Amino acid sequence: MTLTATDLLLEATDVSKTYGAVVALDHASLSVQPGEVHALMGANGAGKSTFVKILTGAVTPDTGRIVVRGRERTSHSPAEARRNGLVSVYQEPAVIPDLDIRDNLRLTQTPIEPFRHWLNELGLEDLDLSSLARRLPLAALRIVDLARALALEPDVLLLDEITAALPANLTEPVLRAVQQQGSDRSVIFISHRIIEIAAICDRATVLRNGETVGVVDVTAGSEDTIVELMLGEDTTALGHKKAAGAAVDRGQQTPRISARKLSDGRRLRDATLDLYPGEVLGVVALEDQGQDELFAILSGAERPVSGSLLLDGKAVSYRHPADAIRRGVVFVAADRAEALLMQRSVRENISLPFSARIPQWGWINMGREGRKVDEAVETLQIDARAGAEVRRLSGGNQQKVTIARWVASGVKTMLCFDPTRGIDIRTKNQIYVLLRDLATAGAAILLYTSELKEIQLVCDRAIVIFGGEVVAEMAAAGADEAALLRAAHNLKSDAELPEEAVAGTVAEKAAVEAAVDDTSTRASQP
Amino acid sequence: MSADATTLGGPRSGAADVLVRFARNHAWTLGLFAFLAVLLLFTKYVNSYYNLVSLANTATSVLPLALAAVAQAIIVMAGGIDLSISSQMALVSCFAAILMQAYPGDLTAVGIVILALALGVLLGAINGGLIVLTKVPDIVVTLATFFVWAGFALLVTPKPGGAAADWLKGLVVGSVGTDLLPKALIMLIIVVAAIWIPLSRSRLGLSIYAVGSNRLAAFRSGVAVNRTKFLSYVIGGLVAAFAGLSLTASTGIGTPVPEPTYVLISIAAVVLGGVSLAGGVGGVFGPIVAVVVLQLIRDDMTFMHVDPNLGLVAQGFILIGVLVVGSLVQMRRSRA
Numbered sequence: 001m002t003l004t005a006t007d008l009l010l011e012a013t014d015v016s017k018t019y020g021a022v023v024a025l026d027h028a029s030l031s032v033q034p035g036e037v038h039a040l041m042g043a044n045g046a047g048k049s050t051f052v053k054i055l056t057g058a059v060t061p062d063t064g065r066i067v068v069r070g071r072e073r074t075s076h077s078p079a080e081a082r083r084n085g086l087v088s089v090y091q092e093p094a095v096i097p098d099l100d101i102r103d104n105l106r107l108t109q110t111p112i113e114p115f116r117h118w119l120n121e122l123g124l125e126d127l128d129l130s131s132l133a134r135r136l137p138l139a140a141l142r143i144v145d146l147a148r149a150l151a152l153e154p155d156v157l158l159l160d161e162i163t164a165a166l167p168a169n170l171t172e173p174v175l176r177a178v179q180q181q182g183s184d185r186s187v188i189f190i191s192h193r194i195i196e197i198a199a200i201c202d203r204a205t206v207l208r209n210g211e212t213v214g215v216v217d218v219t220a221g222s223e224d225t226i227v228e229l230m231l232g233e234d235t236t237a238l239g240h241k242k243a244a245g246a247a248v249d250r251g252q253q254t255p256r257i258s259a260r261k262l263s264d265g266r267r268l269r270d271a272t273l274d275l276y277p278g279e280v281l282g283v284v285a286l287e288d289q290g291q292d293e294l295f296a297i298l299s300g301a302e303r304p305v306s307g308s309l310l311l312d313g314k315a316v317s318y319r320h321p322a323d324a325i326r327r328g329v330v331f332v333a334a335d336r337a338e339a340l341l342m343q344r345s346v347r348e349n350i351s352l353p354f355s356a357r358i359p360q361w362g363w364i365n366m367g368r369e370g371r372k373v374d375e376a377v378e379t380l381q382i383d384a385r386a387g388a389e390v391r392r393l394s395g396g397n398q399q400k401v402t403i404a405r406w407v408a409s410g411v412k413t414m415l416c417f418d419p420t421r422g423i424d425i426r427t428k429n430q431i432y433v434l435l436r437d438l439a440t441a442g443a444a445i446l447l448y449t450s451e452l453k454e455i456q457l458v459c460d461r462a463i464v465i466f467g468g469e470v471v472a473e474m475a476a477a478g479a480d481e482a483a484l485l486r487a488a489h490n491l492k493s494d495a496e497l498p499e500e501a502v503a504g505t506v507a508e509k510a511a512v513e514a515a516v517d518d519t520s521t522r523a524s525q526p
Numbered sequence: 527m528s529a530d531a532t533t534l535g536g537p538r539s540g541a542a543d544v545l546v547r548f549a550r551n552h553a554w555t556l557g558l559f560a561f562l563a564v565l566l567l568f569t570k571y572v573n574s575y576y577n578l579v580s581l582a583n584t585a586t587s588v589l590p591l592a593l594a595a596v597a598q599a600i601i602v603m604a605g606g607i608d609l610s611i612s613s614q615m616a617l618v619s620c621f622a623a624i625l626m627q628a629y630p631g632d633l634t635a636v637g638i639v640i641l642a643l644a645l646g647v648l649l650g651a652i653n654g655g656l657i658v659l660t661k662v663p664d665i666v667v668t669l670a671t672f673f674v675w676a677g678f679a680l681l682v683t684p685k686p687g688g689a690a691a692d693w694l695k696g697l698v699v700g701s702v703g704t705d706l707l708p709k710a711l712i713m714l715i716i717v718v719a720a721i722w723i724p725l726s727r728s729r730l731g732l733s734i735y736a737v738g739s740n741r742l743a744a745f746r747s748g749v750a751v752n753r754t755k756f757l758s759y760v761i762g763g764l765v766a767a768f769a770g771l772s773l774t775a776s777t778g779i780g781t782p783v784p785e786p787t788y789v790l791i792s793i794a795a796v797v798l799g800g801v802s803l804a805g806g807v808g809g810v811f812g813p814i815v816a817v818v819v820l821q822l823i824r825d826d827m828t829f830m831h832v833d834p835n836l837g838l839v840a841q842g843f844i845l846i847g848v849l850v851v852g853s854l855v856q857m858r859r860s861r862a
Contacts, residue, residue: 301746322748331746339746341739343807352736353747405747 008067009034009186010055010086010156015064016210017050024050025061026210032156035183039197039218040190042207043230043452043485048190051207052160055188056088057081068155085155089162091288093141097134101144104133114151121180122147123173139166143174150177157181158188163196164288175200192286194223194489206230223491231481253277254313256413256444257298257329262307268293269468270307275413275444280435282459282476283448284484290468291448295417298446299331300324325353328412332402334421339402342391346382347373349390349401354409376408381430396427403434413444421450432458452481466490554800554852555812561848562815565822573829579705586710588821589698589776590615593769594788595795595813596718597762600725602796604758605738605805606657609668611766612788613675614649616781618642618770620679623688623780635691643767649675650763654756672789679782688780698775710776714814717768721761722810734758738805791820794845800852820845 010032017025025047032038042048053059055066057075066073068085075081078088095104105115112129119127124143133141142162149157159178163171178187179200189201197204201218206229214229216222255274262271268290275281285291296302297309300318309316311327318324321331330353333339340349350373376382380400383393390398399419406414416435420428435458439445447459455462455476462479464472464487472487549556569576594611601608608614622642626635649671656667701708725731733754736744745751774780793803798816801808823844827837 299746320748320750321746322750325748333746337740339743341736341743341806343802344735344739348732348735352732352744352749 007034008032009069010188011065011067012051012055013065013067015051015054015066016062017047017054017059018062023210025054027063028207028210028212030055030188030205030212031215032186032188033203034186035181036202037178037181037187037189037200039201039204040188040207041197041204041226041230043450046207046230047210048207049160050210052088052158052188052190055081055086055156056158057086082152082154086158087149087152087154087156088158088160089142089145089149091161091164093138093145095133095141095145098132100130100132101127101136102129104144105129105148108148108152110148110151114153115147118147118150118177119143121173121177123170139170142166143170146174146177154185156186156188158190160190161192161288162189163191163193192489194226194491197226198223227482227485227489227491231485255310256312257446258310258313259294259298260308260310262294262297262304262309263468264290264293264297264302265305266293267468268297268304271465271468271470273463273470275446277412277442277444278439279460280439280445280447280458282455282462282479283446283465284452284455284462284479284488285448285465286488289465291465292417293468294465295331295415295446295448298324299329299415301331325409328410330406330409330411330414332406332414332416332419334418336395336398336402340390340398343389345388346377346390346393346401350376350405350408353405372408376404379407380404380434394424396423399423399431400427403431407434407438411438411443414438414446416445416447418448418450420454452484455479455484464488553855555809555815557852557855558799558812558815558819562819562822565819565826569822569826569829572826576829582701582706582708582711584818584821584825585714586698586708586776588817589710589714590769590772591788591791591795591821592714592814592817593717593765593772594792595799595817596722596810597765597769598792599796599799599801599808599810599813600722600734600765601758601762602793602801602803603738603805603808604734604755605741606664606755606758607668607793607803608653608759608762608766609665609789610649610653610672610675611762611769611792612784612786613672613679614646614763614766615770615773615788616784617649617675617679617682618646618767619773620682620688620780620782621645622771623690623774623778624683625688626691626694626774627687627689630689630691632691632693635694638691639694639771642771643764646763646765646767646770647760648763650760650766651756653763654759657759658752658756672784676782676784679780679784683780683782686779686781688774690774690778694771694775695778698772710772713772717765718810718814721765725761726809730754730757735806738802738807740806791817795820798845798848 008031010030012028012030015025015028015030016023028047028051030038030040030051040048040051050059054061054064055075057077057080060076066075073084075084075086081088095101096107099107102112105112119125122143124140124147127136127140127144133144136144143166146159146162157178163174166174175196178189181187189197191197198218198220204216204218204222204226205212206214206216206226208230214225216225216229253276256277257273257275259271259273263269267288271290271294273281283291283294293302297304300321300323303317303319311329316323316327324330341352347370351369354372380403382400382404383397390401393401403419414435420431423431432454435445435447439460447454449455456479459476459479461476462474462484463470464474464484466488467490471490474483474487566581594615597611598608622638625638625641629638653668653671656662656671657664660667696709698710698713702712725734733744733749734757736747736749737751737754737758741751744754792813795813795816796808797803798819799808799810799812799814801813820841823841824837827834827840832840
């Protein structure tokens with residue numbers, strides 16, 4: 001079927017965007033027909049978020065054309081995009097917490113009657129419009145946000161993970177409303193839940209490494225095609241690179257960390273895992289499956305609501321990250337802005353954890369500190385010429401500083417949360433080698449990564465988290481990207497869809513937290 | 527090891543290297559000194575009688591303010607702000623002056639000075655404790671305690687009064703040997719050296735920078751964020767008590783009504799002195815120089831017979847001008 005540009009409701013062509021050295025979008029394209037529900041798919045970091053931000057005017061592309069109903073449009077802000085007929089609903093509801101719902105509607109000039117209508121359709125008929133937004137649970141706010149967008153009757157509605165963390169009784173009406181958008185209006189639907197895509201979408205555009213790699217008609221059995229497209233041809237080409245650690249009999253060994261049914265009461269539910277000394281254990285999950293919370297609990301930043309945590313076979317509970325650090329359990333964050341003192345020197349940043357640890361105030365032994373810092377700088381080959389202020393280092397060197405501080409203090413257990421996010425390939429490799437070396441020296445390393453390749457490059461084993469639970473465990477040898485991605489979507493290998501399992505996961509308890517909860521606003525992909 | 531991995535402060539860095547690095551790391555303070563030099567030349571120009579003795583006198587007159595600025599700087603570096611500093615100074619000053627009048631004697635005065643310093647620690651501890659425990663913003667808590675301390679000061683003595691031991695006055699009034707070395711300057715150096723130098727080399731000092739720079743990163747690195755914040759107020763309170771005592775020593779009495787401009791000038795000096803109001807950056811020497819700069823500007827206005835009201839306006843504009851130029855320079859540098 002060939003459509004001329006004017007037949008398309010929205011057509012984006014040749015869209016590129018680079019952030020420094022990182023290419024987020026590389027001549028990507030997207031065309032949406034009137035009346036269709038169009039899925040935008042891609043693995044973590046494929047460029048979905050950037051594409052959405054460009055379509056809604058939050059980010060200006062380097063190149064590209066966006067045509068809505070045959071007219072070229074450029075949007076410089078979400079408000080302008082809305083006037084151009086594009087309305088989006090993000091994962092984080094765009095409501096002002098200190099205003100009531102009615103004022104929030106006035107702010108966006110949303111007509112009340114259609115809003116009411118959609119609220120009823122979405123199963124929230126008894127919502128009091130005079131209640132303050134901050135008093136409503138997150139799930140209700142998402143519904144409000146969606147109803148508001150629907151009431152504006154946009155040409156194109158962009159839904160970014162609208163069903164994430166929605167309870168089942170709200171998910172169903174949302175999906176129904178999305179399908180009812182009529183023959184003149186379209187929906188761009190982003191979801192990690194392939195089952196939802198299969199249920200409501202007509203076509204899917206798949207992004208990989210910032211490029212549009214395929215447009216698929218969604219029919220029964222097209223899930224496999226989509227997964228293959230998301231991965232690319234290197235699925236088959238990539239030989240099994242033998243990870244350094246040979247399979248070890250763990251029969252007698254005591255795990256360094258042993259987590260049993262850990263739960264944070266919200267996203268993380270019943271996470272169970274064992275991390276042994278001398279291994280790198282990979283963790284794979286789609287966004288917001290509870291991995292942030294798992295790492296926060298393991299590193300002592302948060303306390304679990306239920307479940308138990310054993311360190312070397314003995315029960316522990318941390319009251320402060322310092323408790324974990326004292327026991328040699330340390331955390332490396334993906335977001336360096338969350339880990340470093342940007343205006344301070346390399347030396348201070350490296351020495352901070354072992355110089356300023358709680359029980360010891362008193363003097364800093366400058367000589368000893370200097371030697372330790374120099375050692376760490378050398379081990380990690382940090383280019384510290386701009387060392388007076390960490391913010392002047394490159395991203396890769398900054399990340400090395402966050403790791404160096406722990407190497408300097410003699411780490412036994414390292415919890416790495418996507419440590420190679422957004423850094424150059426050379427530094428990545430140095431970090432891989434370092435992690436392997438640490439493991440060989442007997443350290444236990446837990447590595448969450450959004451780059452599935454890293455599992456076979458660095459890890460001995462991998463676990464997959466979905467809906468707050470560990471749903472799969474595999475040896476690195478069998479953990480190719482296809483297997484991991486399927487597991488991460490909680491798809492069983494025999495293309496049969498576990499409807500009930502998914503529905504159960506979807507029916508997470510509605511998070512009864514305030515809309516502006518800083519733990520839920522973790523930065524996602526660049 | 528790879529060739530481009532320069533180790534920190536390794537033996538390779540020569541003396542010139544060290545100088546360059548020092549200049550780069552203290553660019554703001556050096557710039558402030560340059561500004562001070564220009565200002566001194568200007569002062570000499572508008573007032574030909576101005577000489578080194580006058581400069582020494584200026585240094586004496588700014589002692590309480592300089593100490594207040596040091597106290598403020600320590601708190602701001604830890605990411606806080608203290609609006610109650612001037613009434614802390616007034617309360618400590620009245621407390622000491624009234625006690626010294628009631629119990630004269632050189633030896634009892636020593637005890638009273640120690641009590642006054644302890645009072646400063648207590649006031650700081652109350653500020654810090656309230657902020658950490660209630661999680662009410664620093665600016666709100668210290669605004670409230672500003673009125674509380676001021677009220678207590680009026681309860682101690684409703685009108686200016688009291689006395690100061692002679693040795694205490696002797697510590698800050700006059701000069702050593704020639705007229706060029708005011709005792710106040712020596713006191714300032716002693717107090718700052720006794721508090722700041724150990725602090726900046728201790729774990730607590732590093733923790734203060736860490737908490738002010740990035741609370742989350744500090745927390746994750748195992749720093750006791752609340753304790754550090756609390757202690758920054760305690761140390762700030764101690765330095766503010768020194769400032770209050772210097773008021774008593776230089777005037778010989780306690781004045782219960784706090785000078786409200788002290789708070790504003792201490793904050794202005796902190797900002798002008800290169801301490802980021804967002805926390806995490808700076809030292810105490812910049813703010814001290816900034817206090818002198820601000821005092822000189824005021825003196826010059828007086829010499830030039832500028833309408834005092836207009837002088838206030840001019841002061842504000844000079845402050846803005848200096849900060850804008852400084853920020854522009856820093857922005858360009860960080861972009862390069």
